[in-house]
Amino acid sequence: MDYSLHQFSLSIVPWHDYLSACHLLRKPERAFTLVTFIIAAYFLSSNLYVKMVRERTFKLLTDEEYAKAFKTLKLNSDENNTIRHAIIQPIINNYAGKSIDMMSIGAGDGWLEDEIIRNPNLNINSILAIEPNHEHAEKLKDKSAKWESTNSIIDISCFDETYETSMRFDVILMVHSIYYQKFPNKAISRAKSFLRRGGVLIIAIVGKNGGHQLAARLYEQMDNVPAFCNDHLLSSGWLVNHLTNNSIRFHLQTFNCSHDVTDFIKRKKTPSCNDTITFFLNTKYESLDTDLQDEVYDMVQERVTISKDKRHLFPEDHDFIYIESV
Numbered sequence: 001m002d003y004s005l006h007q008f009s010l011s012i013v014p015w016h017d018y019l020s021a022c023h024l025l026r027k028p029e030r031a032f033t034l035v036t037f038i039i040a041a042y043f044l045s046s047n048l049y050v051k052m053v054r055e056r057t058f059k060l061l062t063d064e065e066y067a068k069a070f071k072t073l074k075l076n077s078d079e080n081n082t083i084r085h086a087i088i089q090p091i092i093n094n095y096a097g098k099s100i101d102m103m104s105i106g107a108g109d110g111w112l113e114d115e116i117i118r119n120p121n122l123n124i125n126s127i128l129a130i131e132p133n134h135e136h137a138e139k140l141k142d143k144s145a146k147w148e149s150t151n152s153i154i155d156i157s158c159f160d161e162t163y164e165t166s167m168r169f170d171v172i173l174m175v176h177s178i179y180y181q182k183f184p185n186k187a188i189s190r191a192k193s194f195l196r197r198g199g200v201l202i203i204a205i206v207g208k209n210g211g212h213q214l215a216a217r218l219y220e221q222m223d224n225v226p227a228f229c230n231d232h233l234l235s236s237g238w239l240v241n242h243l244t245n246n247s248i249r250f251h252l253q254t255f256n257c258s259h260d261v262t263d264f265i266k267r268k269k270t271p272s273c274n275d276t277i278t279f280f281l282n283t284k285y286e287s288l289d290t291d292l293q294d295e296v297y298d299m300v301q302e303r304v305t306i307s308k309d310k311r312h313l314f315p316e317d318h319d320f321i322y323i324e325s326v
């Protein structure tokens, strides 16, 4: 259904009703009722309209759209460097020379797992990589075909608190994938239960500044955010509270990343100009109502800094949380 405000208001007071309304107007008390009715109908119809438009426009990204937006985000961000620094080095520090069984929850296209497995200072005996997005999983499989001395299992399914495996791991990675859990607290417990004693669960999660703020603002405006929404609403604030309240010991490291959103800010009509913002919102930026588009645009513009080479950089905090199994 595609309503316009004009059509919808007219359908509330059709023409024949309008004629009998003229008749009613001769009686003052009925006229008062009618005017009240028309005003109420007007407000109702305009609220309904706004609701309908928002319901119509809020569509989660498809697998393919998600993969495209994610690819653009990665190409225009320095976050992989941060991830390398925050994840690979600590694994080397703790496990150099030892055989490691590893699990990765939400491995994406497997770039990080590939670097870990190929790292000459590490000996990855096995990897269980879970990745439900088919586009990502295909790339992950291509990489895993070259992991000759590592037993690899690519599981194209969703991890959640009911996930089963008889394997146990020294290292479990959840790199920017916790957002997609319906019950993140239970998913963390489940992941922890697969650790060997002395093993480590490493969770990468955005801090409160960055894409999380855009998603939070957008969802506040929406009437029908799906109950299970792959959003970026979860941030490290929540995770730190959860771990602290449940007496789970952890170590936290924060890094500042930035995403190049120059094409978005300059409103360049390139095929990928909105992708990074689309990724944060998990819905296509260009399909939002124009008032929401403006609001998100302003939020991005207020936050960007301009680099020496005149790029517009959107800052984001990334937190890395290390939970050891004792």
Ligand SMILES: C[S@@+](CC[C@H](N)C(=O)[O-])C[C@H]1O[C@@H](n2cnc3c(N)ncnc32)[C@H](O)[C@@H]1O
Pocket (backbone or CB within 6 Å): 070, 105, 106, 107, 108, 109, 111, 112, 130, 131, 132, 133, 136, 157, 158, 159, 160, 174, 175, 176, 177, 180, 181
């Ligand atoms: C933001 S990407 C991060 C990918 C990769 N870890 C990286 O840092 O490049 C999140 C990944 O989690 C995957 N994902 C979504 N829901 C998931 C679930 N329930 N279980 C496991 N992975 C999931 C997505 O398909 C996506 O590839």
